[in-house]
Amino acid sequence: MRVNLKRMEMLPGQKRTVAEEVNGSPEWLAGMHSQLDGGIAVTLTIEHTQFYWVILGQISAPVRLTCSRCLDEYSRVITGSFERIAVAPDAKVLREAADEVYLPLEEGSVDLSQAIEETLVLNIPMVPLCREDCSGLCPVCGQNLNHGSCSCKVETIDPRLEKLRELL
Numbered sequence: 001m002r003v004n005l006k007r008m009e010m011l012p013g014q015k016r017t018v019a020e021e022v023n024g025s026p027e028w029l030a031g032m033h034s035q036l037d038g039g040i041a042v043t044l045t046i047e048h049t050q051f052y053w054v055i056l057g058q059i060s061a062p063v064r065l066t067c068s069r070c071l072d073e074y075s076r077v078i079t080g081s082f083e084r085i086a087v088a089p090d091a092k093v094l095r096e097a098a099d100e101v102y103l104p105l106e107e108g109s110v111d112l113s114q115a116i117e118e119t120l121v122l123n124i125p126m127v128p129l130c131r132e133d134c135s136g137l138c139p140v141c142g143q144n145l146n147h148g149s150c151s152c153k154v155e156t157i158d159p160r161l162e163k164l165r166e167l168l
């Protein structure tokens with residue numbers, strides 16, 4: 001997503017909001033057991049100060065995830081936010097600042113694709129669950145216990161009681 005800040009002709013102190021739907025790349029979520037399920041809604045609040053543009057971004061993306069407990073697919077809207085500061089391409093801060101908050105203006109515009117990708121990836125849950133109390137799979141027959149119970153007898157032995165039994 002490229003935003004042409006020069007063309008906005010903002011004066012210092014002015015704020016502008018830009019909303020756009022962006023197509024992400026399927027590669028962004030490769031290896032994360034999830035995939036984009038539509039366009040990413042991006043809202044930017046851009047504030048022009050004397051020497052730079054402060055860009056606050058909000059993203060909202062429909063994603064298909066795989067539950068880590070029952071392995072079912074489910075849909076979620078992943079949201080997140082980022083902040084970037086667009087500066088002139090020769091700005092000293094680009095060489096000196098270690099963080100990636102600063103982005104160079106290229107012919108008056110700035111590329112936010114990487115910021116959007118990073119924000120999306122950071123907000124994908126590490127352990128996706130289709131629901132908080134997902135019952136998971138039967139360890140014996142593999143039945144998805146959210147869809148119904150099976151006839152397996154799974155013995156659950158309290159490890160503390162087990163220790164006690166050894167002593168008796």
Ligand SMILES: [Zn+2]
Nearest residue numbers: 067070130134
């Ligand atoms: Zn589940």
Ligand SMILES: [Zn+2]
Nearest residue numbers: 138141150152
């Ligand atoms: Zn079973």
